Amino acid sequence: MTQVPITLAEATEKAKELRIQLNQYSHEYYVADKPTVEDYVYDRLYQELSDIETEYPDLITSDSPTQRVGGKILQGFEKVTHEVQMYSLNDGFSKEDIYDFDERVQKLAGKQVGYCCELKIDGLAISLKYENGKFVQGATRGDGTVGENITENLKTVKSIPLELKKPISVEVRGECYMPKQSFVNLNKEREEAGQDVFANPRNAAAGSLRQLDTSMVAKRNLSTFLYTVADFGPMTAQTQFDALNELSEIGFRTNPEKKLCQNIDEVWAYIEEYHEKRSELPYEIDGIVIKTNEFTIQDELGFTVKAPRWAIAYKFPPEEAQTVVEEIEWTI
Numbered sequence: 001m002t003q004v005p006i007t008l009a010e011a012t013e014k015a016k017e018l019r020i021q022l023n024q025y026s027h028e029y030y031v032a033d034k035p036t037v038e039d040y041v042y043d044r045l046y047q048e049l050s051d052i053e054t055e056y057p058d059l060i061t062s063d064s065p066t067q068r069v070g071g072k073i074l075q076g077f078e079k080v081t082h083e084v085q086m087y088s089l090n091d092g093f094s095k096e097d098i099y100d101f102d103e104r105v106q107k108l109a110g111k112q113v114g115y116c117c118e119l120k121i122d123g124l125a126i127s128l129k130y131e132n133g134k135f136v137q138g139a140t141r142g143d144g145t146v147g148e149n150i151t152e153n154l155k156t157v158k159s160i161p162l163e164l165k166k167p168i169s170v171e172v173r174g175e176c177y178m179p180k181q182s183f184v185n186l187n188k189e190r191e192e193a194g195q196d197v198f199a200n201p202r203n204a205a206a207g208s209l210r211q212l213d214t215s216m217v218a219k220r221n222l223s224t225f226l227y228t229v230a231d232f233g234p235m236t237a238q239t240q241f242d243a244l245n246e247l248s249e250i251g252f253r254t255n256p257e258k259k260l261c262q263n264i265d266e267v268w269a270y271i272e273e274y275h276e277k278r279s280e281l282p283y284e285i286d287g288i289v290i291k292t293n294e295f296t297i298q299d300e301l302g303f304t305v306k307a308p309r310w311a312i313a314y315k316f317p318p319e320e321a322q323t324v325v326e327e328i329e330w331t332i
């Protein structure tokens with residue numbers, strides 16, 4: 001037990017100081033992937049804050065790092081209605097599909113358009129709501145109109161900010177996923193405990209977010225990449241590429257491999273590049289998402305009943321069976 005400040009005033013001041021410092025270290029580690037201190041420095045400060053909060057429970061705040069460990073047993077997940085529909089993407093499976101998509105877009109837009117290309121993270125789509133900078137609600141996509149409220153579980157996901165860098169009200173969407181190495185470690189643990197193993201990281205992430213014991217979710221090392229702004233609030237981006245940078249500036253984790261392509265040939269080159277690089281990435285991707293970059297074009301093209309006309313997901317062909325077997329042999 002570290003020396004706890006004797007007065008409430010000292011404890012209040014010290015707790016605030018520790019919270020700010022710990023949240024900064026946590027942002028560097030889990031969001032920016034650029035830690036600046038060793039774990040033992042974080043752990044010592046964390047223990048100091050935890051001791052103060054034990055002594056003075058009224059000092060616990062919703063954005064305290066001690067709230068990340070979970071510990072609530074939920075009865076179930078309430079339903080959430082998405083004010084802004086959460087669509088899925090139309091898929092493309094060949095070079096021809098991608099060039100046909102570009103032809104349709106150019107015809108509808110009446111001109112050549114630029115595309116923002118992103119890796120298609122193989123996880124679970126989530127929607128995050130913030131009011132005055134504070135995380136207030138997290139939900140699954142569900143059927144696009146009604147999803148499940150998984151706020152308490154998402155609070156334990158370290159890359160999801162409990163408080164934004166600006167006190168703004170926005171709704172953003174992205175992917176919650178389990179890194180490949182965490183998936184291998186989890187399945188090893190489950191195998192040793194005689195439990196069923198997960199077939200892939202996506203199922204492991206989905207299964208983790210369905211846990212009713214939030215302390216279990218906290219141990220699953222889930223992460224996120226955010227990629228859509230549903231309710232802009234005061235955000236000013238006019239293109240998808242800028243929106244990704246703005247999401248990062250206000251505190252979200254975004255994928256660094258994005259590329260702004262001036263034409264479909266550059267898009268196809270990007271697809272081939274990451275089809276090659278896929279196995280080196282520390283997370284699973286199942287393709288590439290291609291979006292018209294200008295929001296004015298997206299507004300012009302709009303949505304069909306099920307998907308945006310201004311985007312397409314190119315799906316990589318399934319890997320040959322022997323590759324998967326080799327991977328399994330390696331993990332055992």
Ligand SMILES: NC(=O)c1cc2c(=O)c3cc(F)ccc3oc2nc1N
Nearest residue numbers: 087088089118119120121175227289
């Ligand atoms: N899995 C992904 O990495 C990913 C998924 C989507 C979507 O599902 C998606 C769905 C829409 F209706 C519109 C944009 C989208 O953008 C997206 N961007 C991504 N990078």
